[in-house]
């Protein structure tokens with residue numbers, strides 16, 4: 330009986346995780362920390378799914394933090410742009426919105442306004458041409 334027990338102790342001492350470290354060396358996790366599967370917590374293939382689930386949960390947390398902002402409503406008209414710009418200015422001044430996020434939003438609103446103005450210019454040009462054409466037909 331004693332011999333068997335000793336053999337088991339030897340076996341336990343030589344148990345090694347089959348995994349390898351990032352450096353390519355054998356995993357050196359102490360045998361008493363190995364799971365029943367014989368792998369360490371880090372290398373056990375059965376726990377891979379659990380790990381990626383944790384990683385996904387972390388990603389979701391990050392996404393939630395990044396989604397946090399202020400509600401400004403739709404941006405369809407220059408009046409909307411004016412309202413949103415005013416809202417952003419107050420949010421930035423009060424610290425409700427991080428400076429970088431607020432600046433990014435302001436830049437986006439300005440870009441929207443420029444493209445809206447360009448569209449208006451095109452429209453005015455087309456209407457002027459159309460009016461000139463109609464006058465010419467008379």
Ligand SMILES: [Zn+2]
Nearest residue numbers: 346356369372
């Ligand atoms: Zn390991």
